[in-house]
Structures are given as structure tokens and as C-alpha cells.
Amino acid sequence: MLSKRITRVSEWIIERFIQIAGILGIVLVLVIFFFLLRNALPMFHERTIAEVLTGTRWSPTHGEGHFGMAPLILGSLYVTAGALALSIPLGLATAIFIAEIAPRRVREILKPMVEMLAAIPSVVFGFIGMTIVGPWIAANFDAIQVGQFAALGSLMLCFMALPTIVSICEDAFHNVPREIFNSSLALGATRWQTIRGAVIPAARSGVIAAFLLGLGRAIGETMTVLMVTGNAQVMPEGLEGFIRPVRTMTATIAAEMGETPHGSLHFHSLFTIGLILFVITFSVNTIADIIIRRSEKDIA
């Protein structure tokens, strides 16, 4: 009797707690959004939105200040796109190997090893990229003069996004019922056809989630890119942009926030960058959510 009541009370408490935590999450996101918005808006008393978003010159302390964010936005885009182009195939292949091909003993060693990559602080990746990988590439490839460039950021980010992508993809593959795999084999499919035609589709919501989480990780990462991408506020152009120095949005905020007078136009412009980042990551997550929910059931 008493224990039943205790169970009911504790259930009530847990339920409320979860409810409050959920509401708190939403409130927090809104608060951050309005905080960014409030600090970003004064920017647009003096500059137009088009000017800021499409301007190609970023030099806030030069004369009246130039606040064209296109080089920074493109810089982030290049580094992130490069990181995804490397980490998606690599992550997917690794996950498939671990889940479907490797013998059990190899799997038991490999998965924790990949997951351990996640424990390495981002500054260490930046350090390795800056002092070892970058100089080595610059010394060995004629096309690259300086050991700090966009693709180096992508490479470092790729290693940082891999644990997330591999771990979530592998879980997704692992959770595909064995019968789906066997049914496909029993219809005369090869292992590879089965992985491509039945296992990946069956695991797709997990796979998409993994990619998007990798994307979120890459686009928001600051320290590593600040250290290895060269910090040049120039417009990246074409494929060559990948092997030239760039500067990302995150790196700009990190590098400049400390020496900016509170309330100045420069100050507000950095908040504008923050707001853009927020909108991008928020959209990515929302899209991810929609895709995952929709793909949960059908592909026509």
C-alpha cells in the first residue's frame, strides 16, 4: 500500500522533472536566440543586410570598417564541405567494416579505438595539424606553399567527426534485424548487395542522423580551424580555395571578440556572425529531425 504510493509519487516527480527539463531546453534556445538577435540587430542600423551578407571584404578596424561576411561564410562552407566529403565515405566504410565484415574480435578492438578519438581535445588536433601535418604537406606538394589552408582544416575536422559518424552508423547497422540481412542473402543477394540494398536503407535514419551530427560538429568547431586554416579573410575561389588559407565564421569570433570594444559596430558584427551560425545549425538540426522522422517509415 505504502510502497505503491511511494512509487506513484516518485513517478510523478520524475515525470515533472522530465517535463521541466524539456521546457527548460526550449526556453534556453529561445533566450540564446533573442540574446544573439538583440546584440546583432544594431549592426543593421548602419549597414544593410545585403551589404553584410554579400560584401566580400572583411576588415572591421580599417577606416569606417568593412563588414562583408561572404569570405567568412564561404570559408566555413569550404572547410565544412571538405570535412564532410572526407568523413562521410570514410565513416560509412569504417562503420560497415566494423558492423558487417570484421570478425567479432576485430570489432571489439576497433570500435572502442575509433570512439577514443572523440576523447582527444580539439586543440590537440589543431596542434598536430599545425606542427606536423601542415608543414609536411607544404613540403611535399608543390601546389601548396603554406602549411595552413582550408583542406587541412577539413582533414582535421574529419578525424574529429569520425567517432560520431562511425559510432552512430555502426549502432544503426547493428540494430538492423539479422533477419533482414538473411532475407536478402536468401533472395540471392551478395553480402555487398545486401549491405547496400537492405542494410543501409534499413539503417538510414541513423545514418542520416550521424551525417548531420558530423556536420554540426564540423561547422561549430573553432579551435582546430583557428589553428590550421591560416586565418586569411579572403574569398575562397573554385577548387583552388581548398588549398589556400581561409577564415571561418567561428575562427573570426574567437580571434576578434577579445579585442573588440563592447557596443561597437565590430562587436555587433561578431554577434551577427554568431546569429548566422545559430540559424545554420538550428536549420540543420531541424532538417535532420524532419528527414529522420519521415524516413523512419517509408521510402517509396
Added chain:
Amino acid sequence: MQPKLTNSDCHDAREDTEYAEQPKEDFLRRSSADAGTRVARGDVSHDVKIQTNDLDIYYDSCHAIKEVSAEIREHEITALIGPSGCGKSTFLRALNRMNDEIPEARTTGQVLLEGEDIYREGTDLVALRRRVGQVFQQPNPFPMSVYRNVIYGPRLQRRVARQEADEIVERSLRGAALWDEVKDQLHKSAMDLSGGQQQRLCIARCLAVESEVLLMDEPCSALDPTATFRIEELMLELKQKMAIVIVTHNMYQASRVSDRTGFFLLGELVEFGRTTQIFEDPHDDRTDAYVRGRFG
């Protein structure tokens, strides 16, 4: 004393020797003799589709199938019965070489499909598995549309043009008695179908690759009685065109639908013969005990 149901080298072995004392009889010889004589009831013996000769299967040290020789006949439903863990699924998987996917499984002996040993070196596994299709215990459509589920098999081998694909899908779904129920939702997810519909969809997948033999491992154990009844009806229809082997725990199901029944115990095929004979006049005491529900 409890009857011994499991094999000592296999999982959950139990200590008992009741049956070890009984003389081992070769029931197979009896069943082949049986097959030769036409039974009075007007039953016809059909051509042998699959023949196993001294089939032995081991999982490491576990001897899961012991010298099993049996015949699966065209246009017949063969039921395999026996307590859990006696090797029914293992035997079934030997017929389309799905045991190859289990690393610790080892097979010796012969499985002849229309006289050709499928364990012979150089066997085309892909072709074999298309000829010998399998339906599993849990209905397991691929998480894609009904249409794509059916066309999955044919598309593994070649490009199938849209019009031909439409035809294959319709023919297979009709064959699996599912067409009328799903023709308006071909492009909706197969996951939305009921369990019974999903199981018939799995059958349709096999029909799409024109399987000649259908292996069914407890296909109805996850289904309600109505859905089970529909699968049984379908099996009776399908046997006009193919050979069907069904593993079942349901004694009534075996006696309702099957033409022949094999009783497995501890990896041995204890008795194999016409279903009416197995259920009404079993020659072996162990079979008798089992079909009377004394154990299992």
C-alpha cells in the same frame, strides 16, 4: 525421468539418457520403402525435388544434425516437427546453404537438388538461393515500399524495365494472395502492413525470383489464427507450383497442411513419412510420444 531433449555438446544440454538405450533404427530406409508403395488413399508420390544423403552438421563440437537422409518432393508440403533445439532450423538452412553464413557451422554429406549436389564445389550460391527461397519466423519486409520489396530480388540480377517490373510485382503479389489488399498502396511502406500481410509479402518476394522450393521456418508463430489460416490456405495453393518445407511447432498445423512429416529429436530424423501415418500410426515410440503431446 525427464526425456532427453537436447544434445550434450550443444547449448543448454540436459543430463539424461533415456533414449540412448533405445536401438537406433534407420527410419529413413523405412520411409523410402514407404515412398515406393503407393498408399491406398489415392495419394500420389511426386518427383523428388531435394534429397539429403547422410547429412551431418556441426556447430564447433555441437553435432546438430546427425546423418539425416530425407526427401522433399515436388508439389508437396513437408512438415518438420520436433522439440526446440532438435535441429529443424539447422536442417532447413542446409537446403539453401544459409548455414554457410554461420562461421562455426560445418556440413558433410550430400544435398541433391534435382540430382545435383548443392555442396559440390563451384555451386553458384546466388542461383541456388533463388531456386530455394526462404521465409523466416518474424515477418521481415525490407523497410521500403511494398513494390520495392517485391522487385528487390529480380533487380539484384539485372536491370528490370518499369513495365516488366510492374508485371512481376502484380504476378507475385497475386501469387501470394496479397494483390487485392495492397494494390492501392504499392508505393507505401511495407512496414505499415499487418503481420500476416507482411509474411505474405515475404512469400511474394520469393515468387518474384521464381523460387522452386519454399523453406518456411515457423512462419506463423508470430501471427494470429486468422492470419495463420490465410498462410496455410496460400501454402496449399502454392504447392501446385512448388515444393514447400515448413518447420512448425504447431502439431495441428503440420497435420492440417502437410503431405509428409519428419520428426526430429536431438539432431536425428527419427521418423519420416506420410503425415497421416506419422500422426495416426507412428512406428517409433518417440514419435508416438511427441505427437501425443507427451513432451515438447
